[in-house]
Amino acid sequence: MLYLATKHELSAVAADPHEPQASLAGGYWPQWRGPNRDNCSTEKGLLDEWPAEGPPRLWTAAGLGEGIASVSVAEGLIFTVGYQDDSELVVALHEATGDLAWATRIGPAVAESPLMRWLVQRVPTVDGERLYAFTAGGDLICLRSLDGKELWRKSYTADFGAQRPIFGFGDFPLVDEDWLICTPAGPKSQVVALDKKTGAVVWSTPVEGGEARVEDYGATVMIDLGGTPIEGGLRQYVTSVNNQLTGIAAQDGRMLWTYTKPGNFTVSPHTPVVRGNRVFVSRGYNESMVLKLAREGNRVTVEEEFPWKSSVDRFQDSNVLVGEHLFNSRAPGILACDRWPSREGAWRARAPGSGIASFSYADGCLYLLGGIGPSRTRSLSPS
Template sequence: MSKRSICCLFLLIFSTSLVAEDWPQWQGPDRNAISQETGLLQQWPEAGPPLAWRVDGLGGGDSAPAVADGKLFGMSNRDGKEIVWARSETDGKEIWASSLGDAIDQQVPQSKEGPGCTPSVDGDRLYAIGMSGRVACLNTIDGKIVWQKSLIDDFGGVAPMWNFRESPLVDGDKVVCTPGAADAMLVALNKLTGETIWKTNMPGESTEENSGRAGRQENTPRNEPPPRESNDRSAPTITGTKNPELFVSEHWGMTGFSQRVPNGKYLTKLYFAETYNGITEEGQRVFSFNVEGKEFKDFDIWKKAGGPRKAYVESVAVEVTDGELSIAFTAQVQSTAIKAIEIIPQGDDAKAADTIRVKAGESNSFKDSLGNVWLADQGFTGGSTSPGFFSFGGGRSGGSSGRGGFGGRGGARSGAAYASVIAIDFEGQRQYVQLTATSLIGVSASDGKVLWQYNAPANTMGINCSTPIYQDGLLFAASAYGAGGGAVKLVTGEGGKITAEEVYFTSRMQNHHGGMIVVDGCLYGANGGNGGGIMTCLDFQTGDTLWRERSGPKGSLLLADGRLYLRGEDDGEMLLIEPSRDGLLERGRFNQPDRSRAKAWAHPIVANGKLYIRDQGLLLCYNVSAK
């Protein structure tokens, strides 16, 4: 064989083993968080892959970048403006930045720093949605705005509590997004002009037939959470105590408690009960606490009490020598939570009247059924208070209570949640599928008419964030806050009517907003809401749990070249994982430099041999190519 032939053969082999790919929209080329790129590192060095470059000064936001034609595109709040920006893929230098208007002031603190939308790139144009509901088409070359609409002003949309976080879908000649209005749940816009092509009427309350449950027989097993109170606005019934009123309101997310007391011996009673609907079994809320040096590790309210809405009191004998009784709380899975604290003096000269009682979550003092006076919530470090019922508590991010709020500000309801639309083809018909505030719906791509809906994956708070999955004949959607994940198959009946028939539902995939990925018949994702979660692997066809692993933190996922990339939301740690039905196979992990204090909610992306990690105003580019 000639040298030229050998050279050509080598180049052919090399080119087939290295396939680079852009990441032009939310969750990549196919909107499923999977890259077809090859030739990437299969194992990371101990210190992680090498850092290619970093840039600061992006501005605030959780917008993961899109990568196309040598540029990175993203969104930020900067200098009081909501902007779209373009940077060089080579070194991260800014090429242009265009303002969509004034940045809005979000009332709730989580993710208020800036937008979460990943722009969608289509040729020489890109499309973005701001927190305020501005939908804009920009030129990718110079950032000039081609057209701009408002989900609120033009379509009557109502912003959810955390505002609009959706990434638009560009499909054919349409841009599809979710105002969430009564007569414009979804809208399709002409991508060249911004003119309205169609609008979707908001689905009404579903029946058994259209919610996907009509086909289930009474004896069909379903992995559902244990029964809860029938009325979301009623206080839960607490068992195992003569004073159930002490076990309703709570303080959650705290890191400490302190109370000035005279030096001496005390019996400290800590009152607990699991009343948050987001906790459906053991292991979903675990924390530790230390009372004056006496440590309680891996404390699980559900396990200690024997289930939900059951009273449990932990009594701890302590001695105070510095004039202050202190308790430290450390969250492990989900957030810390407590109902009340009672501090009872001990010894021969102790007086019952000197007992200090603090009722967590109460704004006013009150007298219990035994005549004891309890002080209003005080002495805690950090965290928030909750009434301890509805569909939140001990993990709630904020917001109004009950289903009526739909994760919004109150007043008019928002039909929009925080997920992004995907396009699917079913029996020759193009559909757009979206997880709204109340249900998973499919609409016709041609006219926007609702074809089917499935309610089970939507939680009662309307805080539905994760993008639906369509793979291997199943549609799957999930949310946290006491919901879970449901798989349906679409079935065409008489007259061509499409229904979504539930295959299974599981509370083991309460995916918050890190996303889920299907690989070789396995569904990977984090199961857990506010305060933490656990990496979980399910059989995608049955919903059976294959494994759960605490060393895999709650976070966001992508798949590239046979490896899962997981970014933990708390410390921002990056993990490289080999997919396996048998357990979590870690192939490396590292921590980013200069980590901010904000949650790591910007999803990582991989494009053209590079891993990109955003931490608010900081953008990091790592070389993950194996060559």
Template sequence: MRWLPTVVVASSIFALTAVLDGQAPDWTQWRGPNRDGRSAETGLLKDWPQGGPPLLWRSTGNGGGYSSFAASGGRLFTLGTRGSTEYVVALDAATGKKVWETPNGALFSNDRGDGPRGTPVIDGDRLFALGGNGDLACLDLATGRPVWKKNILAEFKGENPYWGISESPLVLEDRVLVQPGGRNATIVALNKATGEVIWRTPESDPAAYSSAVVATIGGVRQAIFFTERNGMGVDVATGRVLWTNDRVNNGTANIATPIVNGSKVFLSSAYDTGAILLDVTGSAAKQVYFTREMMNHHASSVLVGEYLYGFSNSILTAMRFADGKVAWQHRSVGKGSVIYADARLYLFSEQGQVALAEATPVQYVEHGRFRINAGELPTWSHPIVTQGKLILRDQGTVYAYDITAK
């Protein structure tokens, strides 16, 4: 039977979904264009009306899972599951209607929710997606047609972590970097046109749940990963491991994405662990500070100016990046995820609460709140801001809200 989403459209505001001329770069991958949880869009609502911003549409039947979205060209891209199969899915951003879907391997099943976890990456006319069981696909962006596919766990003899492969691939120039966590293949670089191996690290560090970022530090372009055992910097060109640090490995689930500012690298994890700031020079990563005031669980912090804003377990925390000094803490919406756009923090709790707050170290100031009708599983799919819309997901249901200032 064909899988078709059900769409509810708020007709009075349907016209407002058009792509805005001169808008900032779109949300093309995990945590936005720079993988830092920040959108450059402006002209957004600074205050929400009672009950939240206007609903543009609600689309159901898009498949279970915790994947977030990539967005470009008036389309949203994610992964979902039905039956025994995971799919890569493209939706029309103006209406929520499905444009195409492509099978992408067998269902990942787990007691904390079935289905894929990673977010697709848009690169030119290609889309890269990694499923819960390690199925990596390069697809034609317009049609969903497969260009190449492989299973990174099978090829590199990695073991799927307990809660499933959750990373989003890191696509750079001619290559795709992923962490299969296999023997002599902690990290691998694949030719993005063919899927052929370019290099593999000699270490055998199992995969965790975090997605990598890229930075040039000391003249060396490096991908920064957070594996099961270590934070590490890997030379993008050669695969040489430049440095490692295991201070915030929690032994259970390393999830948060690293944050880089200049030569400084911030890593954080939950399960009674904490966060570390490292100063990276060449092959050394020197500890600047360690703190237990920021324990990121499933979500990463965002850096705005001199301050990090993130959920330390269930407490939203503003903390100075340079020295770890806490400016304020607030229970806000409870444990959740946070992104930033136009001087505001967008907060999405794992219980379906959504709030808008100021990104300021002075104090917590909220500018609106509403709740979606979430199901039994946590709302762990992170929100995105794209072309004047706030996109939320609860398993197979996707919501689009108009957040443009009139």
């Protein structure tokens, strides 16, 4: 099932119109950029071709409030965040029907930046019976998935000393077994591991130099360098915060490496793309590169392997690696495919419609959303 959000409504569209509506519940997209934060869906058996008139709309839910947040889907429910009157709410809908399951106030509504709409999606992270939401005011909140009851709350300002970034607070908490990894970017708490059940601090990583400056809005990802921890690998969290890309040891929060090449950091919304020991990162305007990590005992070295000047769309976090090809959006409306990891250009194509195009990958296709609504392409080869 596809979910299309406007400023005030959410619609469900059947990716396979032949499936009965009752069987369409069961989607799994529990956090920003999907189950593995790689912008890839695990769904299979989708249609090779859509009907000429497009897939049927199954339902539309109105009255969810105002906002730009995407959705998380798990356990037969859909979760999102929006403003209603003077409140910010987490809303849960039944996936099969769009009916309201519950709504919980998590904080006051915050006026948007006068410069532009908030870049911050604040998509909830769902982990079984719990979900983790982030408010516009900088509070991380744990709610019960079944009914929205608040279980615990942490303030990035009061608890971690963070200051509001120019385009508003935002974070995408990452669940790793019993821990919840977040990035307050406070002076003593650049990255923090919390007990996911209680919110208690397990460890925190201070900012180098003691001064935090946050203009990064990408999500944190996890790497097991040299195999899983059971195999003797070194697990780390890779995140873009405080104007640098950083690798943090999962065991104790110590900083393993940093990448601090100067660039335009007015905004950096891109989540690192990881495969093996290589990381693709796009930072601000016209700065992107493939980094190569190498383990030396308990240390990690980082090498700039394939630097590249490009205008990867700085307002879309759509980068996706499929096979040996990296897909992203460039100037508004341009879809690009590059060979991995060399970044040699394979092809460029204009997406249908006008304006910015965003996309995700599922079952051999890129699903695009542009100026004319959803479309899709099967051009996933060098040709």
